[in-house]
Amino acid sequence: MVDLMRLDRAASIDDLRQMAKRRIPRFAFDLVDGGAESERNLRRNSEAFEDVQLTPRYMVDVSKLDTETELFGQRFALPFGMAPIGMLNAFWPGADLILARLCARENIPYVASSAASTTLERLAEAADGNGWFQLYVSGDDSVTEGLVSRAEAAGYPVMMVTADVPAAGKRDRDIRNQLSVPFKITPDVLIQLMQNPTWTLASLRDGKPNIANYADLLKSATSYADVQKTLITARFTWDDLARLRDRWKGKLIVKGILHPDDATRCAEIGCDGIVVSNHGGRQVAFGPPTIEALPAIAKALEGRMKILLDSGIRRGADLMRAKALGADFALAGRALAFGVGAGGAAGADRAMEILKLELDRALGQLGAPSFGAVGPWALSHPPA
Secondary structure (H helix, E strand, C coil), X not given: CCCHHHHHCCCCHHHXXXXXXXXXXXXXXXXXXXXXXXXXXXXXXXXXXXXCCECCCCCCCCCCCECCEEECCEEECCCEEECCCCCHHHCXXXXXXXXXXXXXXXXXXXEEECCCCCCHHHHHHHHCCCEEEEEECCCCHHHHXXXXXXXXXXXXXXXXXXXXXXXXXCCHHHHHCCXXXXXXXXXXXXXXXXXXXXXXXXXXXXXXXXXXXXXXXHHHCCCHHHHHHHHCCCCCCHHHHHHXXXXXXXXXEEEEECCHXXXXXXXXXXXXEEEECCHHHCCCCCCCCHHHHHHHHHHHHCCCCEEEECCCCCCHHHHHHHHHCCCCEEEECHHHHHHHHHHHHHHHHHHHHHHHHHHHHHHHHHCCCEHHHXXXXXXXXXXX
């Protein structure tokens, strides 16, 4: 049972993360919380936001604040949505549907992962018009085409192609936890299950999490390598992206862009947007934090396509920092997932409440009556 008073005492997303850590077995918590190798990118993603200073302007009427944002022909209540996270039901049972329904209520986008624990059809229904579909391009062309056709039939207006996983990341926490496919209950895991009865009982009720969109294909998988071959490919090229652009009739976004030249090429192919992302620090141990990569990309694009940003957003003010540096919109994944881990649906509501409250206060303190009004003028130190 969720302690609502305890959730009300959570003042920040980090508070919810700490609560989730106490409720979830280590192997499941690390699956979402962890990053690649030394986790430098994971840490720097959030820390780099703090390095972006904004200078408030006063004597501005901020008695009424407007956080609405128009994107791809739809008007959303807030300037951020839910980023795709695979196997999230292993973090907390039922997390996929909890967050899809939350996004529908709040009128923000929910990006359904190819590797979700819930089928893309169920998630489209739960998101109620606010669903986008995230595609991992498979090593098997028929698998990719099958997912694209299903997303089309389910009515997703936006497809987000993930480009930043040509090779699977090395996550040291998962190695230490001996995560394997198929999942094995080791003596250490058994101890963790006994120490976290709330998670264990909820998981028994919800059923063993899997990668629902690939369930039939993965029945014969005997190793993690088999899973990776089905989910991703090392041969995804610009020509493949161009073919996907021709194939998909809706809006097409490319996720995982960190270089200005790659962003420009996406625009030339006819994509509708990009996500400046390093996969939340989960795949590559080196490279720049996304907020540091953003200014050069925004300068290169010069408004030719929409720029979204993810990886590292933990505060409402982070959304304004991204906007000031050139992003049109943002995606938050772990921030909302930590809320679910801390208290299920009530915890997800609390995470959303915290981000909305922080965004409103930051806009007022900055002297911006609307999110759309935030621009380079707010930066204390504009990028060169």
